[in-house]
Amino acid sequence: MKSGKGIKHWNPKRLALRAKFSAVTDTEVITKVIEESIEKDELEEQVRRILQMFPKWNSRKPKKARGPKVFFDLLSLFFENSTGLSLIEDDIGSFISRFEKSDCDIALAYLNDAHELNDLTDTELQALNKRFSYEPRAENSDVIRATAELNNHFAVFHSTHATTLTMRRAIEAGKLGSEHYYLSSDAAANWLSLIDSPSYPSYMDCLAGLRELVLGPTWANIIRAGNHQRVVMLGGGGAPSKDLLLIENILGLLPENRRPLRYVMVDLSSPLLIDSTRFILREMKRRGWTRKMLDPIPIEHDFLKLKGCAELLNEPGMTIWGCTGGTVGNVREDAFFSSLNARATTGDVLLLTADTFDGESLDHFRDKIRGKYKHEAMHNFLASPLGTVLQLERSDEGISSALRRISIDVDDDTDHEHSDVHGARCVQFSIRLKERDQPLVLLNSTRYSEKHLTDYAADLGWCHLRTVASPSNPSFKQFLFRRT
Secondary structure, X not given: OOOOOOOOOHHHHHHHHHHHOOOOOHHHHHHHHHOOOOOHHHHHHHXXXXXXXXXXXXXXXXXXXXXXHHHHHXXXXXXXXXXXXXXXXXXXXXXXXXXXXXXXXXXXXXXXXOHHHOOOXXXXXXXXXXXXXXXXXXXXXXXXXXXXXXXXOOOOEEOOOOOOOOHHHHHHHXXXXXXXXXXXXXXXXXXXXXXXXXXXXXXXHHHHHHHHHHOOHHHHHHHHHOOEEEEEEXXXXXXXXXXXXXXXXXXXXXXOOOOOEEEEEEEOOHHHHHHHHHHHHHHHHHHOOOOOEOOOEEEEOOHHHXXXXXXXXOOOOEEEEEEOOOHHHHOOHHHHHHHHHOOOOOOOEEEEEEEEOOOOOHHHXXXXXXXXXXXXXXXXXXXXXXXXXXXXXXXXXXXXXXXXXXXXXXXXXXXXXXXXXXXXXXXXXXXXXXXXXXXEEEEEEEEEOHHHHHHHHHHOOEEEEEEEEEOOEEEEEEEEEEEO
């Protein structure tokens, strides 16, 4: 480990804090540390200010009393006999020794699983494991195994019918699918980096709005009164913070003497499904949910073809369906609801997240969208599939040059070329390649009028119950529907 002017062992500390606070992103960690001590109307600005400096503390220590330094002062309140300064000066061993035993074990699991991200040498990591008598993935590991319900392995169900459009065929068709951004390990890692970027707040916008919705009386009354036996998250890999929020809330509303809850994730990305399942299993053990909840079922399958995994969704009782993060805006809505209606029954609930634009002129909306997506984190997200495109096209252009040439077009979808919902707007990423007459579409994302979206769902049998806007982004909304 190189020494410098920054916080000692800062990257390992960041990973350890994610473990302690059950967080996927730095933004989550910061929010959980400061939210009880900061006025609500100042919280977003304080989180943003701290987040801007968070990755830079490898090379410089926080000094300003307002903003970055307040994080460590407030963090010290979670530990006995510590100060903000001591947490800054601690090495990683002393830092996690302040954790409770279960949190310490999970922090060590994080550090061992993400060895390439934590900046520790093999010798340092081995010494850390020895100090706490931690055996990575050992048969008697307290974290990985611990109970009969949580063992060293879990099954990922792979559909025998699911097929993915190959990149070559997608190029020939002139349009990549959203699934191409999550299928490989590199692409999945780029997604996780994107949601952790201060330039891309949508993940936290969604989480904040989802929290507001499930804490409301409409949701609570539905869950208490219903016979919902399972949650099925569609396109849900790679968003475990939302999974934990839903699970914890539902378990808290259901009576103790009922059947254990089943949690199912349907996604085409095996890397993201695996990542989320590991996260959920660890939290099940830590939070004592193993008797209230069955092991999650990750299904590698196209959620637009739910009929093809019917045998895994045939348990009695009603279902809570979820499609969060604005994923519905990346697919055709007719295909989404047709697939959902093939499996849903009367009384089922649907949680749907969508980005909206009500009352916003097209010109203002266009400027906002282009500003939102023109940053390094978004370029890194686009880089993996674009690099494959350049390779298959035998282009001699470098990836950096190609990324700079991506066009972001924003228009009303008056001809329904991209969306089945009336009055929608389409955001389209595309690039022109040599020897091709038409641009290659890299990604589509639809934005909606709230009324038109709820009317569309109603026509397909889903009664609109409630809409909740994210406290940090009023245009990012959670919709609650019930199957009629």
